[in-house]
Amino acid sequence: MHHWIANPVQLADHLARWTDIELLALDTEFIRERTWWPQLALVQMTAPGHDVLLIDPTVGGIPELLRPLIGNPAIVKLMHSASEDVQALQRGCGAVPAPLFDTQIATALCGIGAGIGYQKLVETQLGIMLPKSETRSDWMRRPLSPAQLIYAADDVLHLHALHAILHEKLRELGREEWLTEDSARLLASSGNETPDRYPHLALRGAQYLDAEAQALLCRLLRWREALARAGDRPKGWILDNELAIALARKPPGDARAFHAFLDTQPKAPRKLRSELWNELAQPLTAGERDIPLVLTPDGAQKKRLRALQDAVASEATRLGLAEGVLASRRTLEALLDGNGWPAALEGWRRPILEPLLRPVLDARD
DSSP, X not given: OEEEEOOHHHHHHHHHTOOSOOEEEEEEEEEOTTOSSOEEEEEEEEOTTSOEXXXXXXXXXXXXXXXXXXXXXTSEEEESSOHHHHHHHHHHHSOOOOSEEEHHHHHHHTTSOSSOOHHHHHHHHHOOOOOOTTTTOOTTSSSOOHHHHHHHHHHHHTHHHHHHHHHXXXXXXXXXXXXXXXXXXXXXXXXXXXXXXXXXXGOGGGGGSOHHHHHHHHHHHHHHHHHHHHHTOOHHHHOOHHHHHHHHHSOOSSHHXXXXXXXXXXXXXXXXXXXXXXXXXXXXXXXXXXSOOOOOOOHHHHHHHHHHHHHHHHHHHHHTOOHHHHOOHHHHHHHHTTSOSOGGGOTTHHHHHHHHHHHHHHOOO
């Protein structure tokens, strides 16, 4: 059974009965198509022995009531694929759901599969088929339809049963601490609102640019992120990735050439042309040039990357994990770039992988 909650007094009455709970099944619905920050539209939660609450966080007073519960360190929050939900809760309620048991991460660490969606997990582990019709609903509309309410309630209804199964499997495998570390890492990365210092590293196309062009690309992407955050707009609305790379690769020689080039680009910004030209026209500083670069792998680097991937694949097979759970290709490429041991490979992964990968990293070509 579920209850629609759009009144602080009503919510407080329900929460007053939730005494001494240790587990809280939690999910959100949010809108992000037209904003940088996720706009929290709905919070779903339930505790053992209690009904599902479908809570409207847009009502004044409700976020303040949710904040101490969501942030309570004595209550483990059960969520599935929680990264964007964490951002939505942090912005909408001012709380981070820690400690976290992410059932998608737990599923991967159990060797069941990586990146499995909630509906598929419920089907395979509990034998229950959930409807998918409301996946792309408008969660800001009011009132929500009966179908939306049922869909939203289902998103938390089965988390306690999944937790019981996955927690036991992790215990049997001796991987409970792995889950704790990975869930904490997800919270740290999702809750981190610090602008990316080197946003060019995330664009694969940057590897085809020389050092000067990569420094310029980094400047353009930093400028884009600052505007997106300040104006709460998607960064792609400000400057498209491909256009940013094209401008960094071959900056127009003057303002006239710049505007002529943008006139040929369907995704070119309209109102920000002058600001964009100012970013392009200013000489790069020594500090802006002092950045890590995305390198185009040569034959030797490709061979070493393949060796790293083979070592990871072999160990992943031994552990019964998907390769990407142990180490992604992008993480291994970062490792080869020589900028230190990546944070994504710290924790439980490092003592497993470093003895296997170090000989490849230290080998002379």
